[in-house]
Amino acid sequence: GAVVSQHPSRVICKSGTSVKIECRSLDFQATTMFWYRQFPKQSLMLMATSNEGSKATYEQGVEKDKFLINHASLTLSTLTVTSAHPEDSSFYICSASSWVWGTRGSDTQYFGPGTRLTVL
Amino acid sequence: GQQVMQIPQYQHVQEGEDFTTYCNSSTTLSNIQWYKQRPGGHPVFLIQLVKSGEVKKQKRLTFQFGEAKKNSSLHITATQTTDVGTYFCAGAFDSSYKLIFGSGTRLLVRP
Numbered sequence: 001g002a003v004v005s006q007h008p009s010r011v012i013c014k015s016g017t018s019v020k021i022e023c024r025s026l027d028f029q030a031t032t033m034f035w036y037r038q039f040p041k042q043s044l045m046l047m048a049t050s051n052e053g054s055k056a057t058y059e060q061g062v063e064k065d066k067f068l069i070n071h072a073s074l075t076l077s078t079l080t081v082t083s084a085h086p087e088d089s090s091f092y093i094c095s096a097s098s099w100v101w102g103t104r105g106s107d108t109q110y111f112g113p114g115t116r117l118t119v120l
Numbered sequence: 121g122q123q124v125m126q127i128p129q130y131q132h133v134q135e136g137e138d139f140t141t142y143c144n145s146s147t148t149l150s151n152i153q154w155y156k157q158r159p160g161g162h163p164v165f166l167i168q169l170v171k172s173g174e175v176k177k178q179k180r181l182t183f184q185f186g187e188a189k190k191n192s193s194l195h196i197t198a199t200q201t202t203d204v205g206t207y208f209c210a211g212a213f214d215s216s217y218k219l220i221f222g223s224g225t226r227l228l229v230r231p
Contacts, residue, residue, distance in 0.1 A: 027218045034218075034219075039227075041225075043208065043221045043224050044163065044208070044221045045221075046219075049217070049218070093162055093163070108153065108165060109153075109219060110164070110165060111155075111163045112162060112164070113162045114161075
């Protein structure tokens with residue numbers, strides 16, 4: 001199957017700092033990348049969808065100015081948590097898909113290994 | 121909004137027993153996907169079901185998609201300790217590009 005990497009795998013930072021998380025598709029072109037957040041023992045909650053070369057689409061309740069997403073190429077998307085606070089501590093997971101805007105339904109998503117963010 | 125309900129939340133079985141988790145949607149799905157997440161790990165894609173009434177097998181795992189394409193199930197025969205993890209269904213709808221994840225079923229297997 002397709003391989004998606006995520007870096008870093010774990011990060012601990014002080015409150016008020018910004019953290020950048022990278023998501024890469026290693027062996028296929030990801031036209032669409034999804035960013036999820038997962039709190040302990042809970043399901044995955046979609047935060048935003050990013051398409052290469054265009055602005056990300058954020059889910060309701062997700063602050064676009066706080067969670068900056070850039071999808072610079074077909075193999076790389078980044079999520080920057082700006083001015084992180086303890087309540088932002090969570091497991092952030094990206095997924096990559098070859099889904100194309102305008103087509104019906106969805107395509108298989110391949111998940112990265114996740115980034116565990118702890119904000120002190 | 122579109123929701124995918126999944127039950128049970130937890131299942132604790134003796135090794136060798138069977139296990140089933142169920143997902144249900146109030147509206148018709150275009151497809152449903154199943155993922156497994158080991159403790160401390162990330163979701164790993166298991167399978168995608170697209171056709172009404174579809175049944176697919178992967179060794180001891182049997183996946184079914186309902187005739188109305190509103191429900192699905194994952195059945196594991198004779199569980200093993202390696203089956204431990206949380207199983208998520210994720211529904212896709214024609215009207216949306218998103219996957220809507222169920223709440224997951226956490227499987228614990230007693231050796």
